[in-house]
Amino acid sequence: MRIADAPTSDAPIDDAPADEAPDASIPPSDLTARARLRDAAIECFAAEGFTASVRTIAARAGVSAGLIRHHFGSKEALRAECDEAVLAMHRTAKVEGLTSPLSALAQYAEADEYGAMLVYILRSVQDGSPAGAAFIEHMIADALAYSETAVDAGILRPSRDPEGRARLLVTNSIGGLIVQLSLRPEISLADFKAVLHETFEATALPSIELYTHGVFADSTYLDQYLLYIGDPPG
Amino acid sequence: MRIADAPTSDAPIDDAPADEAPDASIPPSDLTARARLRDAAIECFAAEGFTASVRTIAARAGVSAGLIRHHFGSKEALRAECDEAVLAMHRTAKVEGLTSPLSALAQYAEADEYGAMLVYILRSVQDGSPAGAAFIEHMIADALAYSETAVDAGILRPSRDPEGRARLLVTNSIGGLIVQLSLRPEISLADFKAVLHETFEATALPSIELYTHGVFADSTYLDQYLLYIGDPPG
């Protein structure tokens, strides 16, 4: 599945008559210039953040800058369409068991075609855009749904605040990746997949330790807090 | 302790002759224009990120924009001095027991004068600047040092990878705060202290649960991973 193939069906903006180029040997050229621009924008936004200029995006797509305005009207409209495409891709990608709190993001990074998507999502959250908030809320809802079934299946411990726990795990995991991304500003988008992989490997053991035993030696902190909030431990 | 009072002693740039204004009733005016500019820059950078323009900073300080160049030479030099001031403040602030993984950031948010500093640090990390990396590494070193003493004292469980655990906890905690900051782009700097407080309250119970018991119902994941990496559980 290619990024460009993800349909943005709800918005009938795609007026390009789907002209299949006869030369299908060149991968980036077998797409409409409009789709190429959208893909280039996703990659540029992921690589540089949303300050990437329209001229940079156009250059990456191999077209002139004015074509962005011709096809999308404005940079913001282009970005909105990128958000839509990535959100749709994110929706279709997580149908299978990707929602485990530990392995979800790791498996994302494995798939080549989803690497840019993950970084794009991180950039959206980092940027504070409504799309970023939508991504976060989506992941929290997924994590909560998964945790409910996993608790019923005896895989996860129950929590006194399941929604808060899902919120905590998602925001901290995504935030941790954003920090990793921010700590390596010089890296190229292509290399960041390897960085993600190495990050997951480096944090796997501490993560599993934390998720298995926590960090506190005993439960005094928890007991004290439960007494403090008037919900004594049972 | 005021932000402006934090000495940046290592850099002898402060050539202002420390003219104490006779009218000490107006708090922002009892400082040198240079110090006022630095404080205004810290606040603007915390509020808007480092894209805040020099004209905005100068307006907040009540001076003209050209004065920034006159005193600091360039915007980047001004930012470097802000980094220095905040880092020095961070160093002096954490001497007492602020380094507990759970309460460190919470206590930061409590102190009024440290609120802007915390947000400034988050912005630095979010921005990917070397100063942000320095903050992170500093906190990781602190967390590691604390965890060693806490493990010896029987407060924290030992870890097979203490440095990785400290790294994980710091990056995820800071990252979680960055996400919270990003999810509220419209908020003012003054209000963000309340948001921090409410965030800590909302995540306190799930955090303590996680730190006490983890999330996994049993240790099968950990045992499997330890077998996988060739270090069977003892």
Next chain:
DNA sequence: ACGTCGGCTATACGCATGTGTAGTATCCGA
């Protein structure tokens, strides 16, 4: 009293950006 120096302002310059406009070429339908 006066000259000089430093804090401070007003204004202008160069640059990058997003956007608008005019024009060319290419394709599709009648």
Next chain:
DNA sequence: TCGGATACTACACATGCGTATAGCCGACGT
């Protein structure tokens, strides 16, 4: 075959940015 629409480009415009320059003005030493 022709005509209009459409993909696409080149160039110009306005804006906001960091930076540079020239000058005012008060303080301080002599």
